[in-house]
Amino acid sequence: MFDTRKKDSTISNSTHDQEMFDLALAYLRGREFEMAAGLCRDTLIEQPRDDKVRVLLGTVLVRQNKFAAAETELRDVISRFPEIPKAQRELGNALIAQGKGDEAIECYERVIELTPDDPAAHRDLAMAYKTLGRKKDAERALDESFEIDPESKELVTAMEHHRAGEFGKAENICREVLRREPKNVNATRLMGTIAKDFGKPRLAARMFRNAAKLAPDFFGAHMDLARALIEIDELDECEEVLRAAIDLQPDLPHPYSLLGNMYSKRGQFDEAVDAYKVALEKQPNHGPSLAAMGHALKTIGHQEESIDTYRDCITRFPEFGEAYWALANLKTFRFDDDEIATMERNIDNDKLPDETRVNFNYALGKAYEDRGDYDDAFSCYNKGNALRRPNESYDPVQTELVHDQIIETITPDFLEEIEGCGEPDAAPIFIVGLPRSGSTLIEQILASHSQVDGTHELPEIPRLIKAINEQRPQGDGYPQALKHYGKELAELGRQYIEWTQRYRKGAAHFTDKMPNNFASIGLITAILPDAKIVNARRHPLDSCMGCFKQLFYKGQSFTYDLVELGEYYVEYERLMAHWHEVLPGKVLDIRYEEMVADQENQTRKLIEHCGLPWEDRVLRFYETDRAVITASSEQVRQPIYSKSVNSWRRFELHLEPLIEVLEPLLRELPKDQQPTVFH
Numbered sequence: 001m002f003d004t005r006k007k008d009s010t011i012s013n014s015t016h017d018q019e020m021f022d023l024a025l026a027y028l029r030g031r032e033f034e035m036a037a038g039l040c041r042d043t044l045i046e047q048p049r050d051d052k053v054r055v056l057l058g059t060v061l062v063r064q065n066k067f068a069a070a071e072t073e074l075r076d077v078i079s080r081f082p083e084i085p086k087a088q089r090e091l092g093n094a095l096i097a098q099g100k101g102d103e104a105i106e107c108y109e110r111v112i113e114l115t116p117d118d119p120a121a122h123r124d125l126a127m128a129y130k131t132l133g134r135k136k137d138a139e140r141a142l143d144e145s146f147e148i149d150p151e152s153k154e155l156v157t158a159m160e161h162h163r164a165g166e167f168g169k170a171e172n173i174c175r176e177v178l179r180r181e182p183k184n185v186n187a188t189r190l191m192g193t194i195a196k197d198f199g200k201p202r203l204a205a206r207m208f209r210n211a212a213k214l215a216p217d218f219f220g221a222h223m224d225l226a227r228a229l230i231e232i233d234e235l236d237e238c239e240e241v242l243r244a245a246i247d248l249q250p251d252l253p254h255p256y257s258l259l260g261n262m263y264s265k266r267g268q269f270d271e272a273v274d275a276y277k278v279a280l281e282k283q284p285n286h287g288p289s290l291a292a293m294g295h296a297l298k299t300i301g302h303q304e305e306s307i308d309t310y311r312d313c314i315t316r317f318p319e320f321g322e323a324y325w326a327l328a329n330l331k332t333f334r335f336d337d338d339e340i341a342t343m344e345r346n347i348d349n350d351k352l353p354d355e356t357r358v359n360f361n362y363a364l365g366k367a368y369e370d371r372g373d374y375d376d377a378f379s380c381y382n383k384g385n386a387l388r389r390p391n392e393s394y395d396p397v398q399t400e401l402v403h404d405q406i407i408e409t410i411t412p413d414f415l416e417e418i419e420g421c422g423e424p425d426a427a428p429i430f431i432v433g434l435p436r437s438g439s440t441l442i443e444q445i446l447a448s449h450s451q452v453d454g455t456h457e458l459p460e461i462p463r464l465i466k467a468i469n470e471q472r473p474q475g476d477g478y479p480q481a482l483k484h485y486g487k488e489l490a491e492l493g494r495q496y497i498e499w500t501q502r503y504r505k506g507a508a509h510f511t512d513k514m515p516n517n518f519a520s521i522g523l524i525t526a527i528l529p530d531a532k533i534v535n536a537r538r539h540p541l542d543s544c545m546g547c548f549k550q551l552f553y554k555g556q557s558f559t560y561d562l563v564e565l566g567e568y569y570v571e572y573e574r575l576m577a578h579w580h581e582v583l584p585g586k587v588l589d590i591r592y593e594e595m596v597a598d599q600e601n602q603t604r605k606l607i608e609h610c611g612l613p614w615e616d617r618v619l620r621f622y623e624t625d626r627a628v629i630t631a632s633s634e635q636v637r638q639p640i641y642s643k644s645v646n647s648w649r650r651f652e653l654h655l656e657p658l659i660e661v662l663e664p665l666l667r668e669l670p671k672d673q674q675p676t677v678f679h
Contacts, residue, residue, distance in 0.1 A: 021053060023251070023283070028060055029220065030254050034317055036060045038285055051077045055087045062093050066351055070094040085114045089124060101132040119149035123156060155186055162190065167198045185214045189221060192228070199393075201231040212241070219248045226258050230265060233459060238262050253279035257289040264296055267456070267503055272296040287317045294326055307333065318342060319352060321359030325551055328366035335367045343367065347380065358387045362551040369549075374650040381549045382654070385560040394557035396567050403519065403571055407578050409479040410522030415582060418526055421486055423493025426530035428500070429511050429610055432518035433536035434572055435556055436546025438592035441621075442536055443513045445603055446610065448617050448624040453510040455503040460496050460512070461520050464527075467495075482526060493527035509610070516555075518572060521579045525586060532610045535576060538592040539673060540662050541648035541655065544569055566661030573665060593645050652676065 020043050027036035040057035043050060054077050061070035074091040077084065092107030108125040115121050122145035129138035146153040154173050161170035171194050177187040192207030208225035215221055222245040229238035239262060245255040260275035276293035279286050290313035297306035307330070313323040324343055327333045335343075343364040347357060365380030429446060431439045447454025469477045473484035485492070504510050515536070517524065524531055538546070544566060547559040558568040579587055588609040595602045603618055617623075648655065652675060659666065659675050666674055 021056065024053070024056055024060075026249070026252055027254075028056070028063070030223065030252075031063075032254060032286075032288065033060050033064045034287055034320065035283070035285065037064065038317075051081060051084070051087075055084065055090065058087065058094070059090045062090050062097070065097070065353065067094040067097045071098070082110075083114060085111045085118075085121070088114070089121070092124060092128065096128050096131055101128060104128050105132075117148055119145040121145075122148065155190065158187075158190060162194055162197070167194050170194050171198075183214050185211050185218065185221070188214060189224065192224060196228060196231075201228055204228045205232055205234065212244075217248060219245060222248065223255065223258070226255075226262070230258070230262055233265070233463065235262055235266050251282060253282040253286040253289055256282065257286065257292060260289065260292055260296065264292070264299075269296045269300045273300075285316050287313055287320050287323075290316070291320070291322050291326060294323070298326075298330060303330065303332075306330070314339070314342075319346060319349075319356065321346065321352070321356040321363070324363035325359040328363040329551070334370055335363075340364065340367050347383065354387050354391070358384045358551065361387065362549070365549060369650070375654075377549075378651050378654045384551065385548060388551070389560040392557035392560055394560075394564065396558070396564055399558070399568065399571060403575055406479045406519060406522060406575065409482060410526075410582065412582050414483065415522075415525070418482075418486065418489060419529075421489040422525075422527045422529040423490045423497065424530050425493065425497050425528060426532070426611070427497065427509050428524075428528055428531040429509055430517055430521075430524055430531060430533045431511055431513045431515075431536060432521065432533065432587075433515050434518075434538075434543050434547065434569065435515050435552070435559070436550055437515070437536045437538040437543045438590070438595065439513050439515055439536035441592070441595065442534055442590055442606065443511050444624060445606065445618050445621045446511055446612075448621040449607070449612055449615055450617075451508045451612055452610075453504045453507040454624075455500070455511055455513070457514045458500060458503060458512045459514070460499045461514060461517050461524065463499065464492055464496060465520070465523070468492075479523070482523065485526075489527050496527065509612070518579075519575055521575075521583065521587060525583060533587045534606065534609065535587050535589045536592065537589050539646065539648065539669075540569055540665055541652075541658065541675070542592075542644070542646065544658055544662070545648045545651055545655065562655065562658040563661055566658045569662060570665070596645055646673070 020039055024036045024039035024043075027033070027039065037057060037060045040053050040060065043053045044057065047053065054073055058070045058074040058077070061067070061073065071091060071094045074087050074094065077087045078091060081087070088107045088110045092104040092111070095101075095104035095107065105125065105128050108121065108128050111118070111121040112125060122141050126138045126141035126145065129135075129141055142156075145156070154177050158170040158173035158177075161167075161173070171191065174187045174191045174194065177184055178191070181187070188207055189211040192204045192211060195201075195204035195207055205225065205228035208221060208228050211221040212218065212225050222241055226238050226241045226245065229235070229241060239259070242255050242259045242262065246259075249255065256275050256279035260272040260279065263269070263272035263275055273293055273296045276289045276296065279289035280293070283289075290309055294306045294309035294313065297303075297309060307327065310323045310327045313320055317323070324335075324339070327335070343360050346352060346360045347364055349357065352360075361380045361384030365377045365384065368374070368377035368380060429452065431442050431446075433439050443454055446452045465478045468481050471481070473481050476484065482489075500510065500512070518535065521533055524533065537543075544562075547556065547565060548562065550556075550559065552559065558564050576587070576589075588606065590602060590606055600619060604614065607614055607618060655675070656677075659677065667678065671678075
């Protein structure tokens with residue numbers, strides 16, 4: 001967290017490659033632990049007694065939570081050089097994590113003997129005492145650290161609050177420090193981190209922007225800012241920041257990798273691939289760039305190159321779960337026996353980070369499903385969801401309350417009052433619904449029309465809602481705030497049109513396939529009354545099970561628990577019923593099963609609703625060459641097939657919690673579409 005700007009001191013006389021060490025250290029500081037560990041191991045093959053590198057490897061292993069392995073590496077060095085403070089400190093960290101508190105304290109005390117004037121050594125000892133419940137000893141050690149470095153007391157306390165999730169307390173301390181020292185870069189950067197973790201990305205970007213201005217040569221601050229700018233979709237500024245970061249560290253791959261991510265979000269996937277290639281020229285083993293380049297190649301339809309890139313990533317990093325899920329997420333890919341065996345070894349490997357195991361479980365679930373092993377497949381999907389759910393923030397009660405407010409606000413009377421207030425631009429075609437319900441197929445059909453630019457899931461409607469909440473006219477947030485806009489609704493519509501220009505390529509119309517916009521149909525109608533809206537529908541159990549076995553990059557936090565999934569589907573049905581009632585004829589429902597069974601007639605209905613002239617080419621949608629970002633990217637490059645219809649029956653025996661929630665809706669379906677438990 002602190003910008004110390006110091007290089008680690010030399011701790012051995014071995015003839016190691018300083019350039020490789022510096023690169024591995026940069027990876028560690030950039031939290032790219034797998035890359036750092038790989039470089040250390042490569043160096044140690046050539047120089048097995050390079051103790052500086054071995055200590056660095058031990059440090060990386062501690063950050064990866066591989067504490068036993070770290071202990072082995074660090075004890076090996078300490079057996080020869082017990083006077084190395086860094087080795088003793090990291091060994092203490094590895095021991096305390098394994099519950100070996102007394103041994104850890106010996107290490108921290110040894111660090112203090114070696115570096116008595118280092119306040120961090122006393123803080124480490126204080127944390128060890130605190131872990132063991134020795135409160136008075138912890139307070140004494142912490143006081144000793146503050147005697148050495150009294151100025152750090154407040155920020156250390158703020159960091160402790162931040163680690164404990166007490167963001168408000170941490171923020172208050174940082175604000176007090178900045179009141180006295182407006183140019184304190186460490187407090188500024190910590191404020192940015194707190195804002196990011198607290199879910200305030202715009203505030204985070206502002207603080208990181210200040211940190212970068214205060215310390216223009218601080219590479220980490222530039223990278224923090226670039227990540228925040230991608231999050232809030234300020235991509236032009238992000239590119240400038242990344243160019244500055246590249247000037248500071250031209251030999252590191254991760255600024256180029258982040259540049260590729262920025263290009264991908266901008267929809268410039270060819271440029272993204274070029275950026276990832278530069279990153280890989282800087283470091284051929286850069287796993288994040290390999291995986292991200294595979295994603296970009298998949299998106300633009302270069303499937304074979306994409307598969308080769310993912311497999312290259314797996315070869316270099318057998319425990320890189322994301323690459324396995326990326327292959328599974330192609331939907332058309334099939335794993336071989338060796339790849340399945342690797343996943344089977346890793347799904348329950350508690351030495352791996354949870355998110356890595358999540359990726360392995362989803363990928364193995366897909367592999368089992370492809371082989372017809374549906375019980376084992378569901379078991380993997382269930383494990384993956386159980387691991388992911390604690391890291392998602394979702395409140396079903398809050399969702400219901402927001403939907404209540406939308407229904408209470410956007411009434412026939414409200415719609416009559418605002419008639420004629422919106423922006424009369426008919427360019428947008430919104431495709432809404434739940435994920436995995438056929439929306440990508442609908443978009444691909446429309447994008448095959450000469451008058452339609454196919455884009456992807458655009459963030460602009462959620463961005464408008466954020467802007468409304470920030471403005472809060474007369475104190476009201478969204479949706480109640482809409483009552484105060486009147487003629488200003490047209491300005492919101494024009495803002496949306498302006499923001500979406502960058503995705504368009506000159507056609508008269510364009511698609512916006514953000515599925516969660518189903519809750520915003522009233523807003524869309526208010527600001528863009530001539531926009532077309534299509535709702536992608538699918539059998540409730542197919543829709544929900546499709547979500548449950550899909551690992552989303554971010555968002556869709558309601559999909560990781562069967563009961564919450566069912567409740568969300570009920571909310572979706574409730575809102576769609578409201579829109580059909582207050583906006584009759586505004587939304588066209590396209591049912592996936594009907595599209596599969598009767599492609600031409602359903603397509604004609606779709607094209608007519610969107611006000612487009614008929615073109616036969618829309619029936620050959622699979623021939624359209626365009627970037628497709630979603631999980632269905634490879635599926636929509638094939639003619640329509642029916643094997644996904646009623647695929648929920650493969651897992652019916654495991655879906656009791658979901659079926660129970662959806663029972664009122666399911667009983668309204670024809671008997672052949674109902675669960676067998678109803679019969």
